[in-house]
Amino acid sequence: DTEVTQTPKHLVMGMTNKKSLKCEQHMGHRAMYWYKQKAKKPPELMFVYSYEKLSINESVPSRFSPECPNSSLLNLHLHALQPEDSALYLCASSLGTGLIDYSGANVLTFGAGSRLTVL
Amino acid sequence: LAKTTQPISMDSYEGQEVNITCSHNNIATNDYITWYQQFPSQGPRFIIQGYKTKVTNEVASLFIPADRKSSTLSLPRVSLSDTAVYYCLVGYNNNDMRFGAGTRLTVKP
Numbered sequence: 001d002t003e004v005t006q007t008p009k010h011l012v013m014g015m016t017n018k019k020s021l022k023c024e025q026h027m028g029h030r031a032m033y034w035y036k037q038k039a040k041k042p043p044e045l046m047f048v049y050s051y052e053k054l055s056i057n058e059s060v061p062s063r064f065s066p067e068c069p070n071s072s073l074l075n076l077h078l079h080a081l082q083p084e085d086s087a088l089y090l091c092a093s094s095l096g097t098g099l100i101d102y103s104g105a106n107v108l109t110f111g112a113g114s115r116l117t118v119l
Numbered sequence: 120l121a122k123t124t125q126p127i128s129m130d131s132y133e134g135q136e137v138n139i140t141c142s143h144n145n146i147a148t149n150d151y152i153t154w155y156q157q158f159p160s161q162g163p164r165f166i167i168q169g170y171k172t173k174v175t176n177e178v179a180s181l182f183i184p185a186d187r188k189s190s191t192l193s194l195p196r197v198s199l200s201d202t203a204v205y206y207c208l209v210g211y212n213n214n215d216m217r218f219g220a221g222t223r224l225t226v227k228p
Contacts, residue, residue, distance in 0.1 A: 107168055
């Protein structure tokens, strides 16, 4: 299995709703990432989990709450979002670092994304 | 963190070779250079990675000079389906996975 699977593909939610985005990989990757991408902009890093521990939080508002239940799963819990949070949310994974032979360890494999619309 | 600079956009025609250069003056000794391709409403896709000199795979070549302060992605004989945004990332560990502005390549018939 060489894929990162994201669900749902599309999500429409109101500002008072609570929803979650899910991401799954079975490649044995130990680093997982959430990115946010607005139209015609590059992906913007939000969170990084390395070996199931949160290693990077790019000053993301608390209405976004990441969770990594195990090495294969990554969730992004959404609550009280604003319309400007509407975007494509991308999950990615990489083999992870800490290896002597580094080549390829930080190559990102992305999912297809979850298109979020906040009304 | 190494910062990258790429041209915002490039135009080409089908069948031509396209070279996209990325500047990374502050590249560190351990940093690798990785290129991704992204189509609209899809996640970026890995193209090629290198550390020094030249790397070639079935879709592209990556040229890295001795000082490693820049790199050039070469796409041979592009087709309309190569129209996409191309990103250059430079880094060593999980913390370096930040994207620059990228280069929007448009291939014309």
